[in-house]
Amino acid sequence: MTSPTSYQQNITEFPVRNIEKIHLPKNLEDLRAILLLAGESGRPVYPISTGHNWGLGSRMPVNDADIIDLKHLNRIIEVNRELRYARVEPGVTQQQLYDYLEIHAPELMLNVTGSDAGSSILGNIMDRGSGKSGHRAEDLRELTLMLADGQLIHTGFGELQSTHGSFYKYGLGPDLTHLFTQSNYAIVTEAVVNLRVKQPFNLYLAVIDKAGLQAFLNQMAKLVAQEIVGYSLEIDSQNDPKIYELFESGKDFSDKWIAWFVVTGQEEVLPAKHSVVSKALASLTSDLKTYSSAADHSSSTPPVRVRIDRYHGQPNDHSLLATARKFGVELSGQEVNLDLHPQIPGFRCVLPVIPFTGASAALIQYIENFSHDRQLDPAISVIALNSYSLEVFARVYFDRSDQSAVSKAGTWASDLLSELQLQGIYPYRLDIENMAGYLQKIKNPYTRLQNQLKNLFDPNNTLAPGRYS
Known part of the structure; x- marks a missing residue:
């Protein structure tokens, strides 16, 4: 059984949270079972991808919770050379996709970060991090998500099951994709990410x-x-x-x-x-x-x-x-x-x-x-x-x-x-220690709407309580 101790160690020396159990789902059925059990028990869970959130909390949750480590959900599901995207699971690392592209689509590359090669692609994107060629959230086309009740939903044209691949990120009607970035409304199980053509x-x-x-x-x-x-x-x-x-x-x-x-x-x-x-x-x-x-x-x-x-496009x-x-x-x-x-x-x-x-x-x-x-x-x-x-x-x-x-x-x-x-200057990302206190100071109608959305998607507050809320 995986020990919580290594998940509590962090370079920032934040006070340790109480982590009783580490969940390591190997597929969507495992993940659904974990979420349903968490909902029944009332024990919250905190999903991570590879946990390389250096300086902001590493692998620790914001509040006491068990960890869902998604590192085994690490399939590169699809790379579309013509439409220039990769469909990946949350455990896929920068190095893993780079190695794959060098063999199967060497003309394409990912907008990589300055972090390590073993960091998750989706972990950084979902926290709206930056890459060497701009804001990585802009590289997001569509998401597949699992809600706290185990239901799977798709954003963009994903729900319509287009047979032509992912080519228009907004879908039809209100666009929900970025509703789930930097949030605790659901767990991302799959994402379509832009790839770029290599140039001199x-x-x-x-x-x-x-x-x-x-x-x-x-x-x-x-x-x-x-x-x-x-x-x-x-x-x-x-x-x-x-x-x-x-x-x-x-x-x-x-x-x-x-x-x-x-x-x-x-x-x-x-x-x-x-x-x-x-x-x-x-x-x-x-x-x-x-x-x-x-x-x-x-x-x-x-x-x-x-x-x-x-x-x-080569991480290091x-x-x-x-x-x-x-x-x-x-x-x-x-x-x-x-x-x-x-x-x-x-x-x-x-x-x-x-x-x-x-x-x-x-x-x-x-x-x-x-x-x-x-x-x-x-x-x-x-x-x-x-x-x-x-x-x-x-x-x-x-x-x-x-x-x-x-x-x-x-x-x-x-x-x-x-x-x-x-001075009217705000952070674009927050660490787990400052989330609660800082966000309390900026309560307004917009943040109240965010709380209403959290109640809609996760009424029992099972997923990552305190994360950007």
């Missing part, structure tokens, strides 16, 4: 003075809106562990931001786009390097190599391994599980979403100043979700064996969320 590209690495961030954001917003640059922008603070290898040469990057972005296009188009980008950014960067996807980058520094791979574990390595820990093995290595520093994160405008540079600076005032040095990544919004991935690291440091990081997260709310 240039990867750009830009070094920006902190004082020039506003001008850089303004210019990048224009380039993205004009579709010169895709939804690929990532801006990292110089102390971000996942890029520390850039600085091993001893070059001083203090008071700098490190920006990455991609320009795609056929070989005839890329030179023209490169000319536009170079001219637009010439006065806004202290250094601008270009890496062609067609070149051999085996000797390039790891942060460059892994980004080339990801924009080819670099962000996690580099973070561990920066703090003196070498991880090995097939599954990279940060939770199980207490010598790796823990981290708390806050994930506000901000406008894609130069004015947002002041908000990013506010987060830095807020943290420094509390003697904390935040690592910050700013990531484009689309042409008009940016995710901020702000986190602080701490010694997991030091309870005062754990508490200090937790207070930082909750206080920062509150202070940003006063």
